[in-house]
Amino acid sequence: MDSSAFRQYVIRLKEVNEVIEKLDPAIRGEAFSLLAGYVTGKPYRDDSDSQERIPRGDEESSEPLMADLFARYPDGKPSDNAILIAAWLYSQYGSQGFKLDEMRGIAESVGLTVPTSLDMTLRQAQRDGKALFQHIGRSEFRPTVHGELYLKKTYQVTKGTKKHAAEGSGS
Missing domain, CATH: 1.10.287 (Helix Hairpins)
Structure with missing residues (x-):
């Protein structure tokens, strides 16, 4: 060079x-x-042929790129956008809890509109009469088992294995 x-x-x-x-x-x-x-000046990932298809849990690519996931569902309702962000968090961190501020930050960074009362949206999110998320702490939620299945099926994501970075105390 x-x-x-x-x-x-x-x-x-x-x-x-x-x-x-x-x-x-x-x-x-x-x-x-x-x-x-x-x-x-080169693509970060050299697997250009695997970017053409949706990752479905194959050993080579278990987490979709953020832009790919959000680009596939660009014009959702605010409540659907909240669930989409939860799907991305699930693809990164699995069933670990996530904070509402984290979801709002992601929504802002990718330009999605989410409901003002995000906590009520997640508390009331149901499919087939079953709750998708469980409230586990102050402003913190995690997907239920039914929620995990819904996120996998609807958004074609796989369960992530990363650990959340330890955030400062004070929640």
Whole structure:
């Protein structure tokens, strides 16, 4: 790599860093995946043929890229958008709990409208008469077993295995 190419990478990397550091910590990794091509001039993931199809739990790609998932469902109602964000969180962290502020941050970063009373939306979300989410703490929810099945079937996501980063105490 020559020095001019190196300087270009550094400039672009700093630009990307400015954007990413303003995002919610829960989505920074995926955001970098989306912008890595801008830095290097090449796609971040070299599996271009697997991006054509929807990941369905195959060993090669168990988590969809954030942009791919949200691009497939662009014009939903606010309540559907909330469940879509929950599906993405499920694809990343499995059935671990998630906070409403985390969902709002994701909604803001990807440009989705979610209900003002997000807690009531999740408490009342049902399919086939069964609750999709369980309230597990102050402003915190997790998918029920029925909810997990619904998210997998409806949004073609698989259960994530990442651990939530330890957030500061004070909830």
